[in-house]
Amino acid sequence: MKIAIVEDDINMRKSLEIAMSDYKEFEVKTFKNAKDALKGLDDSFDLVITDINMPGMDGIEFVKELNGRYEVIIMTGNATLSRAIESIHLGVKDFLLKPFDVDTLVDAIKREEVVQKVKKSVAKTKKTANDFLGSSQALKKVLAITDKASKTDASILLLGESGVGKEVFASYIHKNSPRAKKPFVAINMAAIPENLIESELFGFEKGAFTDAIEAKTGQFELANGGTLFLDEIGEMPYGVQAKLLRALQEKEVRRLGSSKAIKIDIRVISATNANLDEKIKNGEFREDLYYRLNTIPLNIPPLRERKDEILEIAEAMIAQNCQKYGFDVKTLSPEAKSELLSYNWPGNIRELLSVVERSVILSENNEIQKDELFLDVRK
Ligand SMILES: Nc1ncnc2c1ncn2[C@@H]1O[C@H](COP(=O)(O)OP(=O)(O)OP(=O)(O)O)[C@@H](O)[C@H]1O
Ligand SMILES: [Mg+2]
Incomplete structure (x- = not known):
């Protein structure tokens, strides 16, 4: 098994190198920062082990860059534990709380080895659509409101910590709404570069800007008749927020570079794990948009x-x-x-x-x- 270890602290890095050299079955290469690792990583590596708190690119940014190409184990101190949780969102399955002894790390690596072997042995099956599970009292309360809200066109704002099932809820609402047979279009603000969000939402005409060699239909138009799910809405750039609000109020959009208004009929569901009240106070999120999106707030409990x-x-x-x-x-x-x-x-x-x-x-x-x-x- 070939392993990359990314750790900025020289003492920690050297001691890991020395300790790991006892294990002939592991070929270990260490990197002193994420940038070097990105340059040095190739298909021959089976596993990446990274620190979180590093100068320059931190461990979470690094995992984002890796984009699921490698299995990752995170090493984290208590101070960055909340960031380790963020890493679960990015597909990291294992994290170790510092300080740990080498045996703990080796055990984690061996576990990973077994998991990889077993996973490789099953033919790539299509991910089964996860059915909605759960029967807790806390969830039942939310579901009761959800079921009522689903039948209407009211805007719904899904709130809750990372991993509670906001996306699952959004699709549940759509499937139980009168729009179920129409498109469900999801767009994640955190996943799209800021400067592209506007054209992603509203589309553009050929020639609208230098790179616009062909016209592009925006997600608003694609969702017409159905539901538009705006995920991680707290990450929407301030400038685009005004345009979104206008589109929702006037029920029409204009593609960039076009003066023609296109009528749209959509139901909006948005979601965030950010504290929007805080963002409003800090002038990062528009209050008027918040009220427009938040007709029915649904708090998914942790x-x-x-x-x-x-x-x-x-x-x-x-x-x-x-x-x-x-x-x-x-x-x-x-x-x-x-x-x-x-x-x-x-x-x-x-x-x-x-x-x-x-x-x-x-x-x-x-x-x-x-x-x-x-x-x-x-x-
Ligand atoms: N009630 C549930 N039953 C079964 N699986 C669920 C349920 N809720 C969530 N999941 C699963 O848990 C994972 C996380 O759910 P989801 O992506 O909806 O969370 P989220 O709230 O959108 O998280 P984030 O804020 O990090 O985007 C998914 O794999 C989803 O299929
Ligand atoms: Mg989500």
């Missing part, structure tokens, strides 16, 4: 407030994963169950799903044990 559904979701996902990997059905030991219930799930359902999938792959027997959840290295 998983730690939905304890009564943790086991249900875990067991359903275990069954699904066992099928995916061709294992006999596995169960959770009583201790594993209490571990799942007592962990506080900062990465919410996304984190639960990844913990469960790994435990299915890594467990020795058909009963998954507490220590096969590998939650203790995160606490």
